[in-house]
Amino acid sequence: MISKDIIVVGGGAAGFFAAINIAEQNPNLKVTILERGKEGLGKVKVSGGGRCNVTHAEFIPQELVQNYPRGEKELLGPFHQFMTGDTIEWFEKRGVELKIEEDGRMFPVSNSSQTIIDCFLNEAEKHQVDVLYNHVVKTIDNDGKLFQIKTSQGDFSAEKILIATGSNPKIWNLLENLGHTISQPVPSLFTFNIKDNRIKDIPGVVAKDVEVRVLGTDLWSEGPLLITHWGLSAPSILKLSAFGALELAKRGYKFQVEINFIRDSFQSCLDTLKVLKQDLAKKAVFKSTQFDLPKRLWHKLVLASGMEEETRWADLNKGQLEALASQLTQAVFNVDGKSTFKEEFVTAGGVNLKEVNFKTFESKLVKNLYLAGEVINVDAVTGGFNFQNAWTGAYIAAKNIVQ
Template sequence: MTKKDVIIVGGGAAGFFAAINIAEQNPTLKVAILERGKEVLTKVKVSGGGRCNVTHAEFIPQELTQNYPRGEKELLGPFHQFMTGDTMEWFEKRGVTLKIEDDGRIFPITNSSQTIIDCFLNEAKKHNVEILMNQSVKSIKNKNGFYQIETPHDSFSSEKIVIATGSNPKIWGLLEHLGHTVSQPVPSLFTFNIKDKRINDIPGVVVQNVEINVLNTSLCSEGPLLITHWGMSAPAILKLSAFGALKFAACDYKFQIEINFIKKSFDDCLDILKNLKQDLAKKTVFKSTQFNLPKRLWHKLVLASNMDTETRWADLNKFQLETLSNQLTTAVFNVDGKSTFKEEFVTAGGINLKEVNFKTFESKLFNNLYFAGEVLNIDAITGGFNFQNAWTGAFIVAQNIVK
């Protein structure tokens, strides 16, 4: 049996961040990462479209926590200890220059996730962190204050263990066997499948700022909307998918959304349309796009309002004006199913947060058993927030193990 001072299960973002910080703060500790695959940091590689969205330019802990449908309350204290600014400083100190984009997302200036991977691999090597591949954990036992870990090839023993395996049902099963409870995982970041003649044939159309309400719930969001081959995506949708993850799973991803494409009230919109009826009397409605909407979407909404391509503004009756105003401000769409958002598969679910001490990220049930990242029932909207949870938890774990 191989003995180590600290064993980290999971060679992803949280696992590497914990390992490097432990080894750097106490070089005498023997630290090993056990990775089940033949490669490490695979999720880092594909995140942010291969650019790695390391964190988000949100520098007030209270405001940062609002991006976590699960974990908002628990992360407030930890974010006072290690925050977005600390993440940026950590990477900059190790030679990774970062940049903040207009939407607040933060990337390496190289626009390549490989920069982050290289940084981690170099730091791990520099601080003698052992990285062991193809070590799929089969069992975790707690015996006389030591953790015994079995993989197909080896047995390990360690006094301290960090679980950083992300959304891994097998590891959750082993932790349940130990005595922890796990909130059942459901997908958290996904796009909406919608078949509707108002949006078919116009994939790639982006509306910069919409308001969306999920009917018969209090769920709402605003932001950019992207029309896709299968329905709708982009931040306005992904935010709803995260905050509504449990509700949507319960109704089998069949529900209705109401979209305000122009962020004006029905009455205000109607007044504007009545003025346009006078001002543009001789022009066709179809060809005179309004409200800065993409032309292809305007065409679809006009045709859905009891008009054809030749209908002139002057000829619009009360019913047509009201129907167009409805389509622009309260358009209802039926959602029927979901699709994974890129490769960034995030789940709601994981270790019950009541069983974790968030001053240390240590298990309340077992001494020297720590958690970092998505193995916990914490998840965030898209934009670098899931990584920030990983960095914060891993850093606090490292501090407490070194103590």
């Protein structure tokens, strides 16, 4: 049995961030990371298409928490302790400058996730954090004084441990054995699988500002919409998938969405089309793209309204005008299944929020057991928010572990 002061289970973003902060604040502590893989920081590597979406340029806690379908209320206090500005400062002090993109996402100026990985590895080495790879945790026991951890490569003991493994069913089972309740995991960030002639053969088309509703629920979102080979994606869909994670799982990922492509009412759209019927009388509807829609999408919606390519505006009857207005403002699509969003697999689920003290990120049930990141039932929409939760929880946990 190898004795350590602090053991961090999980060599991901939250694990490294916590371990470095613990060792930096108290150099006398022996801090060890146990990572099951042959290398850590895998999620950091693939985040943001390999650029690492470190955080999001939202600097007001009350606004930031609105991006967390699970954890919104609980994270408000922690974000007053350590937030976006603190994250930026932490990395800049260690030579990593971040930049803000138009949509608010923040990346290293280098545009490479390797910059973040190198920063963590260098800081861990600098502060003598022991990183042990290929150490799969088998059991975690606690006798009230020490934690005993059995791994595939040997046994360890420590006074305090931090679990930062992300969404890991095996670790959740071990936490259940320690008395914790686990909210069952379901996918959170995913795209919608749809087979429909209106979006067939036009992958890559983006409608810049749409409104999407899940019929039969209160779920809705807005923002860009991307048509893909398999269906629909982009922020409007991913946000909907995050906030609707539990409801959509219940429906077996079979449901209907209504899309308003022009963010206007049916009647207002119809009135506009009637004016266009007069103004563009001799022109073909198919060739007269309107409402700032992508040309290929306009073509599909016109044909779906029962017109031919040569149909002129002047020849439109009441039914065709109404059909086009309906396609533009209330187009219904059948969703049949989901696809993971890139490599960034996020789940809703984890340790019950009521069992975590969010002032310290210590377990309310097991003394000296700390939890950070997605091992807790907290998840966010895409855009750097899941990482910010990881940094915040890891920092606060580290601060309280050292005290």
